[in-house]
Amino acid sequence: MGLSGAFAQNPLVGREVHKMNGAGNAILVLDLRGAGFLPRPEDARALARAPGLAYDQLMVLGDAAARDETAFMTIFNQDGSRSASCGNGTRCVAHYLAEQTGATELRLATSAGKLKVSREGPLAYTVDMGPPRLGWRDIPLAREVDTASVELGHFGLPSASCVSMGNPHAIFFVEEIDAFNLEVIGPKLEFDPMFPQRANISLAQPLASDHIRLKVWERGTGLTLACGTAACATGVAAARAGLAGRFARISLPGGDLLIHWREADDHVEMTGPVEVEFSRVLDAAVFSGQDES
Numbered sequence: 001m002g003l004s005g006a007f008a009q010n011p012l013v014g015r016e017v018h019k020m021n022g023a024g025n026a027i028l029v030l031d032l033r034g035a036g037f038l039p040r041p042e043d044a045r046a047l048a049r050a051p052g053l054a055y056d057q058l059m060v061l062g063d064a065a066a067r068d069e070t071a072f073m074t075i076f077n078q079d080g081s082r083s084a085s086c087g088n089g090t091r092c093v094a095h096y097l098a099e100q101t102g103a104t105e106l107r108l109a110t111s112a113g114k115l116k117v118s119r120e121g122p123l124a125y126t127v128d129m130g131p132p133r134l135g136w137r138d139i140p141l142a143r144e145v146d147t148a149s150v151e152l153g154h155f156g157l158p159s160a161s162c163v164s165m166g167n168p169h170a171i172f173f174v175e176e177i178d179a180f181n182l183e184v185i186g187p188k189l190e191f192d193p194m195f196p197q198r199a200n201i202s203l204a205q206p207l208a209s210d211h212i213r214l215k216v217w218e219r220g221t222g223l224t225l226a227c228g229t230a231a232c233a234t235g236v237a238a239a240r241a242g243l244a245g246r247f248a249r250i251s252l253p254g255g256d257l258l259i260h261w262r263e264a265d266d267h268v269e270m271t272g273p274v275e276v277e278f279s280r281v282l283d284a285a286v287f288s289g290q291d292e293s
């Protein structure tokens with residue numbers, strides 16, 4: 001007797017998830033290579049609400065399209081929306097795979113492109129995040145403006161510098177980030193009509209020509225302890241504005257990331273830590289009472 005419709009068991013029940021973090025950014029890795037399906041947005045939301053599993057990003061591994069790649073990553077935010085990039089999650093996925101295979105160089109793919117990852121130490125990885133995109137259509141912004149100086153006209157903030165690292169970022173350089181309440185400002189600016197695909201909102205405080213303090217409100221998730229693509233975007237924006245050189249240490253509430261915007265090929269390199277927390281097999285309770293939209 002087959003169960004069907006609302007009574008069918010969620011196909012994620014029985015799968016193992018791996019809880020990790022990258023500089024404090026809470027990451028859940030779900031390996032679905034060979035499974036032939038992806039979680040639905042409501043599954044991603046149910047996982048984000050499950051006691052003990054709360055994540056900032058869910059990194060789902062699927063089969064690689066090319067022979068030299070290990071996996072394709074589909075990235076979910078807490079609200080079930082997807083992002084084409086996640087720097088901290090990419091390091092966590094690289095660690096999960098490197099521990100399985102012993103590889104020290106890995107190639108991963110997302111819908112934004114291919115990423116090369118190198119293992120630098122037992123728990124440290126460098127990701128070649130590719131080139132930033134600075135055109136207004138690429139970020140994307142709603143209309144043609146100077147992406148280095150976007151007036152959003154809110155909250156006593158200066159103009160923002162906007163950068164895509166495969167996902168949209170707006171960075172405000174301020175003298176003191178604690179003078180602003182990002183928990184209030186973030187959700188308003190995330191949905192500003194200037195950002196047709198919403199945006200990750202960062203406050204950045206230059207401390208030296210190679211050191212920047214950063215706090216991030218992430219699209220689809222909220223305040224996080226660290227955001228790798230925001231650190232990359234901030235390094236690029238700071239160099240563009242003459243506030244920093246091409247190397248910068250970005251200090252986030254959860255830890256430091258090193259950013260190098262390479263002159264030779266325009267790519268942004270990000271180096272940072274990973275931490276393994278626990279693995280757990282998903283049970284049906286995770287998906288009980290789940291929303292349907």
Ligand SMILES: N[C@H](CCC[C@H](N)C(=O)O)C(=O)O
Nearest residue numbers: 083086087088167227228229
């Ligand atoms: N935490 C991630 C970014 C997640 C992206 C996301 N919030 C979006 O663009 O929707 C990082 O380390 O890069």
